[in-house]
Amino acid sequence: xxxxxxxxxxxxxxxxxxxxxxxxxxxxxxxxxxxxxxxxxxxxxxxxxxxxxxxxxxxxxxxxxxxxxxxxxxxxxxxxxxxxxxxxxxxxxxxxxxxxxxxxxxxxxxxxxxxxxxxxxxxxxxxxxxxxxxxxxxxxxxxxxxxxxxxxxxxxxxx
Numbered sequence: 001x002x003x004x005x006x007x008x009x010x011x012x013x014x015x016x017x018x019x020x021x022x023x024x025x026x027x028x029x030x031x032x033x034x035x036x037x038x039x040x041x042x043x044x045x046x047x048x049x050x051x052x053x054x055x056x057x058x059x060x061x062x063x064x065x066x067x068x069x070x071x072x073x074x075x076x077x078x079x080x081x082x083x084x085x086x087x088x089x090x091x092x093x094x095x096x097x098x099x100x101x102x103x104x105x106x107x108x109x110x111x112x113x114x115x116x117x118x119x120x121x122x123x124x125x126x127x128x129x130x131x132x133x134x135x136x137x138x139x140x141x142x143x144x145x146x147x148x149x150x151x152x153x154x155x156x157x158x159x
Contacts, residue, residue: 003117006109007126011102015094017076022083025090026148029097029141031075036104039067064108072101086148093140100137103130 018028046063083090103126106114117123126133 003113004120004122006113007102007106007117007123010105011098013098014072014076014101015098018083018094019091021076021080022087023076023079024082024084025094025097026141026145027075027079027082028072028094029100029137031071032097032101032104035068035071038071039064039108042067058110061108061110065105068101068105068108089147090144093137093144096133096137096140099133102126103133 014028014032017023018025043064046067047060050059050063106117106126109117118127
């Protein structure tokens with residue numbers, strides 16, 4: 001039960017913070033993508049640097065999670081009150097973005113915890129639905145972007 005609470009917390013914390021600080025869902029989604037690519041691109045270099053400085057197996061896990069979370073945290077802190085009046089239609093994309101964070105953070109957890117999550121009934125479903133979660137988060141944020149940001153030509157203004 002504890003592993004599912006951990007993965008639930010990983011998914012809900014960015015969503016709740018974005019709702020509390022009223023951060024636009026698109027900004028949160030982009031910061032998750034940036035964090036993922038930072039972690040993907042820099043993790044080997046950070047792992048090597050940490051291995052030379054810190055002796056311990058958890059330092060690599062922490063460093064990778066920090067690379068993922070840092071853009072998200074900075075976005076939430078720096079872009080407060082950016083949700084505007086359209087905050088209600090941003091809830092579904094924001095929840096799907098939180099699920100996306102959980103899916104990409106899961107392989108970054110310590111191997112024992114990752115495996116204990118995958119061994120649960122719901123963890124197996126999470127593993128099988130990774131592609132679906134990714135697609136749903138991307139599509140929902142694209143739909144939100146297309147709905148909220150229209151060009152002046154589409155609004156009926158003519159120059």
